[in-house]
Amino acid sequence: MLRKILFTLYILVTACMGAATFVEKYRGTDFAHAAVYGSWWFAALWALLAAAGVAYIVKRRMRATSAVALHAAFVLILAGALATRLTAERGMVHLRCGAAVGTYTVYGGDGNTEERMLPFKLRLDEFDVSYHDGTRAEADYVSRFTVIDGGREMRAEVSMNNIYKHGPMRFYQSSYDRDMLGSTLAVNSDPYGIPLTYAGYALLFAALAWMLFDPKGAYRRLLRSPLLRRGALSLLALAAFPAVVGAAKVLPRETADKFGRLYILYNNRVCPLQTFAVDFTKKLCGSTHYEGSTAEQVLTGFIFYGDEWSSEPVLRLKNGVLRDRLQLPRRCSVNTFFNPVMGGYILGPYIEEYYRGNNDKFHKEVADVDDRLMMVMNLRRGLPLKVFPVTSQGVTTWYAPTDGMPDTLVDGPRRKYIQNVFSLIYGEVLAGRYASVDAVLDKMLKYQRLNAGASLPSPLQVKAERAYNAVPFATVLFMLNLALGALLVAFAVWRLIKNGGSEAGDGSEGKAVKAVRAAGLAASVLSLFALTACIALRWIAGGRVPMANGYETMLVMAWFVMVLGLAVYGRFRIALPFSLLMSGFFLLVSHISLMDPQITHVMPVLSSPLLGVHVSVIMMSFALLSLTFAVGVTALLLRLVKRPARPSADDCCERLALLSRLLLYPALALLGVGVFVGAVWANVSWGAYWSWDAKEVWGLITLMVYAVAVHDRSLPFLRRPTGYHLYVTLAFLTILMTYFGVNYFLGGMHSYA
Numbered sequence: 001m002l003r004k005i006l007f008t009l010y011i012l013v014t015a016c017m018g019a020a021t022f023v024e025k026y027r028g029t030d031f032a033h034a035a036v037y038g039s040w041w042f043a044a045l046w047a048l049l050a051a052a053g054v055a056y057i058v059k060r061r062m063r064a065t066s067a068v069a070l071h072a073a074f075v076l077i078l079a080g081a082l083a084t085r086l087t088a089e090r091g092m093v094h095l096r097c098g099a100a101v102g103t104y105t106v107y108g109g110d111g112n113t114e115e116r117m118l119p120f121k122l123r124l125d126e127f128d129v130s131y132h133d134g135t136r137a138e139a140d141y142v143s144r145f146t147v148i149d150g151g152r153e154m155r156a157e158v159s160m161n162n163i164y165k166h167g168p169m170r171f172y173q174s175s176y177d178r179d180m181l182g183s184t185l186a187v188n189s190d191p192y193g194i195p196l197t198y199a200g201y202a203l204l205f206a207a208l209a210w211m212l213f214d215p216k217g218a219y220r221r222l223l224r225s226p227l228l229r230r231g232a233l234s235l236l237a238l239a240a241f242p243a244v245v246g247a248a249k250v251l252p253r254e255t256a257d258k259f260g261r262l263y264i265l266y267n268n269r270v271c272p273l274q275t276f277a278v279d280f281t282k283k284l285c286g287s288t289h290y291e292g293s294t295a296e297q298v299l300t301g302f303i304f305y306g307d308e309w310s311s312e313p314v315l316r317l318k319n320g321v322l323r324d325r326l327q328l329p330r331r332c333s334v335n336t337f338f339n340p341v342m343g344g345y346i347l348g349p350y351i352e353e354y355y356r357g358n359n360d361k362f363h364k365e366v367a368d369v370d371d372r373l374m375m376v377m378n379l380r381r382g383l384p385l386k387v388f389p390v391t392s393q394g395v396t397t398w399y400a401p402t403d404g405m406p407d408t409l410v411d412g413p414r415r416k417y418i419q420n421v422f423s424l425i426y427g428e429v430l431a432g433r434y435a436s437v438d439a440v441l442d443k444m445l446k447y448q449r450l451n452a453g454a455s456l457p458s459p460l461q462v463k464a465e466r467a468y469n470a471v472p473f474a475t476v477l478f479m480l481n482l483a484l485g486a487l488l489v490a491f492a493v494w495r496l497i498k499n500g501g502s503e504a505g506d507g508s509e510g511k512a513v514k515a516v517r518a519a520g521l522a523a524s525v526l527s528l529f530a531l532t533a534c535i536a537l538r539w540i541a542g543g544r545v546p547m548a549n550g551y552e553t554m555l556v557m558a559w560f561v562m563v564l565g566l567a568v569y570g571r572f573r574i575a576l577p578f579s580l581l582m583s584g585f586f587l588l589v590s591h592i593s594l595m596d597p598q599i600t601h602v603m604p605v606l607s608s609p610l611l612g613v614h615v616s617v618i619m620m621s622f623a624l625l626s627l628t629f630a631v632g633v634t635a636l637l638l639r640l641v642k643r644p645a646r647p648s649a650d651d652c653c654e655r656l657a658l659l660s661r662l663l664l665y666p667a668l669a670l671l672g673v674g675v676f677v678g679a680v681w682a683n684v685s686w687g688a689y690w691s692w693d694a695k696e697v698w699g700l701i702t703l704m705v706y707a708v709a710v711h712d713r714s715l716p717f718l719r720r721p722t723g724y725h726l727y728v729t730l731a732f733l734t735i736l737m738t739y740f741g742v743n744y745f746l747g748g749m750h751s752y753a
Contacts, residue, residue, distance in 0.1 A: 035281070201321040205676070280299050317332060388447070624667035
């Protein structure tokens with residue numbers, strides 16, 4: 001009876017959290033917090049769950065030290081959350097330069113506010129936004145103020161990920177006034193909840209590690225299984241590369257390449273102009289080249305041969321209602337959309353309808369094409385070509401030839417150079433004097449190096465970015481890994497079915513299988529090497545850990561999957577095809593989804609060393625859990641097509657269950673560490689270790705759902721291989737929801753994003 005009560009409460013808590021994320025989407029954050037997360041009944045559910053869990057552990061007389069410590073950690077974390085709820089004080093204090101403030105504002109769940117006294121006063125001395133050199137991308141927000149406590153005055157500073165403590169109060173940077181003369185700080189006083197919660201986190205991290213090493217624990221029992229002495233399979237390799245043909249009038253490749261070696265302020269980042277050319281060409285043509293022309297040649301083609309290139313069918317249109325309704329070919333020129341006979345810009349009326357709120361599929365496709373056409377129009381006007389830096393008093397500003405330039409910063413000769421140098425290049429291009437063009441470009445590069453201050457990337461970053469731009473890593477690797485993985489998995493499953501679940505067979509395939517294994521292993525190693533190079537180049541070029549957005553985390557997850565597949569290959573050869581297939585899937589998602597592959601600066605809140613820990617361990621966990629999904633699907637397929645007369649099929653499913661469980665335990669440990677390191681990071685950044693945003697909630701749901709799978713002693717159906725495989729296969733839906741559902745349906749990575 002107690003077990004039924006415990007698992008009923010567990011399911012109820014999990015379901016309520018999941019439902020609340022949808023309530024938040026449709027009714028708003030305030031309503032969700034008032035009706036669910038902040039309600040008495042939700043707190044009571046957690047309290048009942050904790051009490052039932054403790055009672056069940058006592059009744060079962062649990063002896064494994066790691067398991068007891070793990071469950072005790074969660075009880076301690078819940079106790080800390082209760083203490084925070086009952087005793088913590090949170091609010092906001094708004095400061096203006098020169099004015100002493102001794103109160104802060106507390107916002108109630110019903111929308112009411114209350115002014116409370118601080119035990120001291122604060123006076124803002126200065127607020128400053130620091131930017132990445134030469135850009136308007138914020139690097140940090142800094143409030144410098146004086147604490148007036150009795151007769152003492154103390155200087156203090158708060159910035160993102162840098163809190164200030166005074167007495168029982170902690171202060172965090174929250175927002176600032178537009179006139180830069182005011183700052184809003186979050187105030188937090190939680191003397192009881194934080195120590196309890198952090199003690200729970202420390203115990204949890206220790207228990208998760210001990211779970212993998214405890215001699216009496218379930219994971220060590222799995223490692224002692226005799227089934228580990230047996231293996232499974234792996235297979236074949238394959239790749240193909242497209243060819244190119246020739247096209248419209250362009251600069252010589254060497255001259256266009258020299259143009260691409262200039263620097264540009266693009267996407268709020270100073271980078272090689274080649275990067276802008278690659279993104280321009282890819283967005284316009286759907287590829288990083290066009291008919292044998294490089295991205296730099298396409299870009300300079302529109303700059304210097306604009307009329308010719310506007311007639312070139314470079315604009316790729318996907319199959320859809322836009323093409324059908326307007327009877328357009330798959331590739332169109334820019335001029336296709338500017339038809340005097342049809343009244344000028346043929347998309348104009350539809351764009352007006354789009355901005356009036358008509359957002360059906362046709363109008364969305366119209367808006368996408370309009371965006372690309374405006375990109376070309378702006379380029380022909382020179383607007384995005386911010387290639388001229390001016391540094392004054394240590395601050396660098398980048399200008400395009402058509403930008404307005406203040407007289408106080410840009411003197412007459414420099415202004416004339418900036419405004420006329422492209423006209424000079426244009427004249428030399430028309431005359432075909434490309435050596436002269438090269439000389440002018442060399443002088444432009446020299447000008448940039450002399451006038452860019454500290455805003456230029458380092459030579460190593462430039463080399464890394466140009467190498468990264470030169471190879472479409474994600475595109476090539478997703479095709480290679482997906483095709484190779486699918487063939488390997490299909491071959492492995494076919495052999496298992498043919499041999500009734502046994503990998504041995506009749507022995508006639510020995511040499512062929514060995515050759516396939518060697519080829520598959522070699523291809524996997526090469527693919528991993530290429531993906532490692534991709535991530536390393538992106539890391540160097542961006543100057544930060546590449547884990548800050550959806551595209552980058554997909555690359556990292558694919559990398560972890562491949563590493564894990566190779567790591568367990570010696571014991572479980574079937575892990576290799578699974579790892580290739582899943583990595584190919586993740587790379588495919590990064591390639592075709594709405595994720596933005598551009599390298600950008602991160603928002604200030606992400607500039608923390610905890611970012612790398614938080615994201616990397618969660619991605620590693622998801623990689624392991626994705627392999628349990630692939631193993632589960634394979635095992636279920638074997639059950640569906642097995643031959644009744646072959647009992648060894650059951651043995652194969654049991655071995656696959658062992659492999660899955662060996663992956664599951666470290667995955668849970670990593671996921672637990674990742675989720676709660678994120679909570680520590682949140683507390684350091686904005687004073688609340690749990691905000692109940694959709695990403696946090698679904699991360700916790702994923703942890704809770706997968707945690708059920710290790711409780712096979714309490715849930716008999718999980719002891720059967722088929723029941724276990726079915727459960728972990730369905731559990732993968734929570735990962736899809738956490739990663740994709742939250743990002744693209746529930747509205748964002750985290751509440752700060």
